[in-house]
Amino acid sequence: MDIAINTSQSRYHVNEKGYYGDFGGAYIPEMLYPNVEELRENYLNIMRDPAFQQEFESLLRDYVGRPSPLYFASRLSEKYNSKIFLKREDLNHTGAHKINNTIGQILLAKRLGKKRIIAETGAGQHGVATATVCALMGLECIVYMGSVDIQRQAPNVARMKMLGATVVPATSGSQTLKDATNEAIRDWINNPVDTHYIIGSVVGPHPYPDMVARFQSVISEEIKKQLTEKTGKALPDYVIACVGGGSNAAGAFFHFTDDESVQLVAVEAAGKGVDSGFSAATSQLGKPGVIHASKTLLMQTDDGQIVEPHSISAGLDYPGVGPFHAHLYESGRAVFLNATDNEALAAGYELSLLEGIIPALESAHALAKLKDLQLNPEDVTVVCLSGRGDKDLETYIKHLK
Amino acid sequence: MNRIDQLFSTKPKEVLNIYFTAGFPQLGDTLTVLQALQDGGADMAEIGMPFSDPLADGPVIQDSSTRAIKNGMKLAVLFEQLKGFREKISIPVVLMGYINPVLQYGVENFLRSCQEVGVDGLILPDLPMDEYETEYKPLFEKYGQHLVFLVTPETSEARIRKIDSLSRGFVYAVSSSSTTGKDKDMQLQASYFEKLQSMQLKNPVLVGFGIRDKATFQQACRYSNGAIIGSAFVKAIENSANLQDTVQAFVRNIKQ
Ligand SMILES: Cc1ncc(COP(=O)(O)O)c(C=O)c1O
Numbered sequence: 209m210d211i212a213i214n215t216s217q218s219r220y221h222v223n224e225k226g227y228y229g230d231f232g233g234a235y236i237p238e239m240l241y242p243n244v245e246e247l248r249e250n251y252l253n254i255m256r257d258p259a260f261q262q263e264f265e266s267l268l269r270d271y272v273g274r275p276s277p278l279y280f281a282s283r284l285s286e287k288y289n290s291k292i293f294l295k296r297e298d299l300n301h302t303g304a305h306k307i308n309n310t311i312g313q314i315l316l317a318k319r320l321g322k323k324r325i326i327a328e329t330g331a332g333q334h335g336v337a338t339a340t341v342c343a344l345m346g347l348e349c350i351v352y353m354g355s356v357d358i359q360r361q362a363p364n365v366a367r368m369k370m371l372g373a374t375v376v377p378a379t380s381g382s383q384t385l386k387d388a389t390n391e392a393i394r395d396w397i398n399n400p401v402d403t404h405y406i407i408g409s410v411v412g413p414h415p416y417p418d419m420v421a422r423f424q425s426v427i428s429e430e431i432k433k434q435l436t437e438k439t440g441k442a443l444p445d446y447v448i449a450c451v452g453g454g455s456n457a458a459g460a461f462f463h464f465t466d467d468e469s470v471q472l473v474a475v476e477a478a479g480k481g482v483d484s485g486f487s488a489a490t491s492q493l494g495k496p497g498v499i500h501a502s503k504t505l506l507m508q509t510d511d512g513q514i515v516e517p518h519s520i521s522a523g524l525d526y527p528g529v530g531p532f533h534a535h536l537y538e539s540g541r542a543v544f545l546n547a548t549d550n551e552a553l554a555a556g557y558e559l560s561l562l563e564g565i566i567p568a569l570e571s572a573h574a575l576a577k578l579k580d581l582q583l584n585p586e587d588v589t590v591v592c593l594s595g596r597g598d599k600d601l602e603t604y605i606k607h608l609k
Numbered sequence: 610m611n612r613i614d615q616l617f618s619t620k621p622k623e624v625l626n627i628y629f630t631a632g633f634p635q636l637g638d639t640l641t642v643l644q645a646l647q648d649g650g651a652d653m654a655e656i657g658m659p660f661s662d663p664l665a666d667g668p669v670i671q672d673s674s675t676r677a678i679k680n681g682m683k684l685a686v687l688f689e690q691l692k693g694f695r696e697k698i699s700i701p702v703v704l705m706g707y708i709n710p711v712l713q714y715g716v717e718n719f720l721r722s723c724q725e726v727g728v729d730g731l732i733l734p735d736l737p738m739d740e741y742e743t744e745y746k747p748l749f750e751k752y753g754q755h756l757v758f759l760v761t762p763e764t765s766e767a768r769i770r771k772i773d774s775l776s777r778g779f780v781y782a783v784s785s786s787s788t789t790g791k792d793k794d795m796q797l798q799a800s801y802f803e804k805l806q807s808m809q810l811k812n813p814v815l816v817g818f819g820i821r822d823k824a825t826f827q828q829a830c831r832y833s834n835g836a837i838i839g840s841a842f843v844k845a846i847e848n849s850a851n852l853q854d855t856v857q858a859f860v861r862n863i864k865q
Contacts, residue, residue, distance in 0.1 A: 235708055237665040237734035238759040239786055241768070380671060386662070393664050400763050400786045498709045499662070501735065511683040512710030513661040 220465040220532070220541055221421075226414030229538060231505075231531035234413035235498045239397045243405070246320065248415045254319050255312075255422065267311050268426065271344070272301045274308075276427075278434035278590070283562040290583035293444070294565070294593045295431055297456065304568065304595030305424060305456040306337035310406055312423035314341040317404035324348045324403040328378075328392040330357055330385035330452065331523035331570060332364025333595055334408030339373035349373040352391040354384040357522045364599050382516035385452070385526045389500050409453025410530030413501035417458075417530045424459025431590055432463055439588060446581065448473040449592035450573040451544075452488075452524040454533040456594035465541065472542035473581070474533060475574045477519035481548055486518035490529045491537045491544040499528040505537065520549035520603065521569035523595075547576035553607050556597060568595035569603060612701035612729045613755055613778035616652060617813045617834060624835025625826065625863060626653040626815055627842050628705065630673040631690075632682025633659075634847060639690045642846065645853045647700050649860030655732065655837065658684060658706030665734055667790035669840040673847070684714045688722045695727035703757065703778070705732040716745060720752035730755035730778045738775060746775075757781050762801040766808070773810040780812045782833060784819045790840030793819055802832035826863050838863070 226232050226248075236244055254260055268274040277296045285292045297305035310327075317325060325342050327349070329335030335351040342349035351368055355377045358365050368375050378387040389411075396405045410417040410424075432442045447464055449457035451474045464470040479487035487493060494505035499514060507515040507527040519525040529537075536542035547555070552569055555576035560566045567575060571594045583589060597604065616624065627646055631639045639656065646654050659674035659682050666674070687704075694702075704723065711719050711733065723731065731754055738758060741749075749756050755778035760769050763786055773780055782805055785793035805814055816829035817837030829836035842859060849855035 233737065233740070235735040235737060238764060238772075239665060239761050239783060239788075241761075242763040242765075380675075381661070390662055390664060394667075394788045397665060398787045398791065400761075495713075497712055498707075498735065501664070508709070508713065510713065511685070512713030513678055513683075514709070 218465040220536060220539070222414065222418040228531045228535035230496065231503050231534040232414050232417060233503050235501045235503065236413050237397070239400065240393070240413070240501070243396060243400055244413050247419070250320065251316065251415050251419050254316050260315060260319070263315055264312055268308065272307050272311065273299065274426065275430045275434070276300055278431060278438065280438065281563050284559065287562060288578050288583055289585050291588045292578065293435070293588070293590045295427060295460065295590055297427065297592060297594050298565070298567065298571070298596035302333070302337050302340050303598065304333040304337065305427065305459060306334040306408060307340065308426055308459065309408065309420050309423040309455060310334070310337040310341045313404070313406045314345050314347070317406070318345060320404065322402060322404035324350070324399065325406055326350045326352070326392050326395050326403055327406045327408060328352045328385065328388040329408060330354070330388065330525060331521065331568070332357065332361040332368065332599060333523065333568070335373070335375070336364050336367045336371070338406050338408070339368040339371035342373065343371045350395065351375050352378050352388040352395070354378045354382070354388045356383040357385065357388070360603065361522050361599050362602070384522065386514065386517070393500065409455040410458045410532055411453040411500055411502060411528060417502065417532055420455050421458040421462055421532060424455050425462035427456070427459035427592065428461060428463040431460065435588070435590070441588070443467050443470050444588040444590045446471045446473055446587065446589040447592070448475060448574045448577060448589065450475045450524060450570050450594060451529055451533055452526050452570060453528070454530040456592050458530065458532050460590070460592040461536070461542065472536065473577065474536065474542050474544045475577050476544060476546040477521060477524035477552070477573055478546035478548045479518040479520070482546060488517035488519040488525055488527065489546040490527060492546065494528070502531050504528055504531045504534040520552060521573065523568070523570040524573060545577045545580065547573040551576040553604065556604060565593070566597035567593055568597050569600045571595055611753065611755055611778065613653070613703070616701050617779065620652065621813065621834055623830045624652045624815060625860070626655055626835060626837040627651045627860070628655040628657055628837060628839035629843060629846065630657040630659055630670065630677050631687045632677035632680045633673045633843070634676070634849070636680040636682060636686070638852060639687065640694060641852050642856055643694065643698055643702070645856035646860060647698050649857035650864050651700065651860050652835065653701045653703070655703050655705050656687070658687065658704055658710060660707040660710055663707060665788055667788040667840060669790045669844050673843045684710055684719070688726055691726040691728070701729045702727070703730040703732055704728055708733050708736045717748055720748055720754050723754050724752040728754065730757055732757045732781060734759055738772065742775060759783050760805070761786055762798055769805070769808060773812055776812050778812070779815050779834070780810055781837070782814050782816045784816050784829065787818060789818055791819055792821070806832055823863050
């Protein structure tokens with residue numbers, strides 16, 4: 209495993225200035241400059257260090273349980289008359305892909321001598337994954353979470369607390385992921401020396417989008433190997449993943465960006481419908497601008513105020529996408545679809561009944577688009593099953609009809 | 610000559626710059642506050658362009674921004690309100706805000722509007738220095754707008770030099786590593802201020818963040834050409850029954 213350090217650079221990946229096409233950069237106030245610059249100067253060197261790679265690999269293997277299986281979902285395949293594989297990130301320790309990134313970043317933070325870890329979380333999966341690695345390394349952990357999300361993802365709040373983290377409610381704005389991210393950034397401004405901010409997705413100022421994508425790229429690295437073993441071919445016809453900030457999608461797409469025969473499908477949350485006023489389908493509703501220190505597509509008013517998004521799934525309830533995805537969208541390299549709250553719920557029930565797997569509501573958005581892709585029997589499709597649905601049971605049950 | 614340069618050439622000490630959010634407490638209060646600041650004796654005013662997600666700001670300015678946006682404040686409204694303000698107001702005025710609303714308004718449009726109404730300079734904390742230098746500098750100069758950059762206790766000496774070479778009007782020395790409105794102790798930062806002083810920057814230096822009363826103002830002035838008060842002022846006018854009086858009393862308390 210090379211955590212995408214030594215692989216050739218795709219033209220869809222970040223350039224030396226920190227941009228993906230027109231998107232990316234680091235639109236940070238001066239107060240954050242030393243922190244972000246320290247990361248920018250060091251992240252690639254640290255990730256290239258063989259000792260770092262060895263530690264990262266062994267933790268992914270023995271602690272996280274990687275490689276995660278690539279499972280041929282036969283009843284789902286039968287239903288859609290195609291060959292559908294699920295990349296089982298739900299089977300990772302802590303139940304989602306988020307831990308791939310937090311393991312990488314905690315090792316990096318230790319090498320930078322940081323003593324205090326902060327994070328934002330939406331669904332709570334990133335918060336749990338961060339609390340987990342902090343417990344593992346014996347570091348203080350503070351997680352910012354929107355008050356609305358604290359309500360709707362209660363099991364994960366309890367897990368974070370049991371793991372020793374302090375959960376701080378973000379009470380401004382829509383009280384969801386965007387606001388939790390604001391609070392985490394403000395914390396970092398106030399604690400510039402001893403603190404590392406573990407961002408949970410491919411968002412934020414350069415080098416975060418690239419760093420997080422590289423840690424998550426293990427997903428597509430494994431898919432290539434596993435598909436070769438199972439089908440004799442490394443390249444699928446479709447890779448489908450949900451996009452909140454876009455880290456599981458970035459990981460699932462990373463090693464396929466230059467293989468143009470692979471159709472990359474990003475699925476955003478349409479909420480109650482793209483044009484309902486209650487949506488998080490950024491590529492459809494957004495325009496270029498700056499959110500959380502990154503130039504990217506974001507949902508905003510004509511006057512440049514950020515619009516409050518809506519999704520039934522806390523992890524997709526974000527008014528932007530990472531700059532990597534903005535570039536994939538603008539360049540046409542990926543297609544961007546969206547699924548409504550109801551489509552996601554239905555897809556969640558469908559997978560539960562057909563395969564005995566309860567998916568996270570986020571992942572259910574990706575599954576919901578299988579019906580729209582007009583797959584052929586010969587097509588090989590990989591769906592990134594980014595997480596498991598335990599945290600969403602209450603929401604699923606509330607909508608059971 | 611730009612009004613900011615003019616001010617510092619005649620008054621190099623104890624310059625008082627006060628920040629307030631446009632359209633707050635009420636939409637129509639912008640000019641009232643500005644006029645009262647001048648009447649009370651403030652040397653400069655900094656008008657905040659409210660943004661939904663102000664990353665560098667603490668709760669007080671977050672709240673004033675949220676309320677101003679709810680009141681209907683936006684850049685087009687602000688420029689409409691500022692039309693003709695130079696007939697009555699002679700102190701330098703800078704606009705302060707985040708880059709996204711400016712990008713949506715269009716950078717050149719924005720600079721043109723600033724010049725048309727009589728704004729002297731800008732503080733855009735999340736506009737990267739490199740991007741300013743490579744893309745926007747000639748435009749700022751064309752429209753006579755000084756851009757003020759920030760330094761913090763963590764800024765390296767080499768970077769302070771770079772910031773000083775690109776800044777025009779003054780350099781904004783953030784008093785401690787924090788968001789706005791925190792009361793971190795400035796005494797602890799004496800070595801930082803002394804370093805700034807000894808560097809003999811080409812620009813005047815105004816200290817901001819955490820300046821809240823006469824004592825902190827004077828403390829900051831010992832090391833600099835003056836100071837900026839933001840959150841404490843916004844808080845003071847938040848529930849004012851008579852803005853004119855409240856604003857003037859606030860300024861006099863600092864100045865006397
Ligand atoms: C299971 C799961 N999938 C997806 C996401 C969305 O994040 P991203 O778009 O960064 O993969 C989350 C976020 O919390 C999540 O928990």
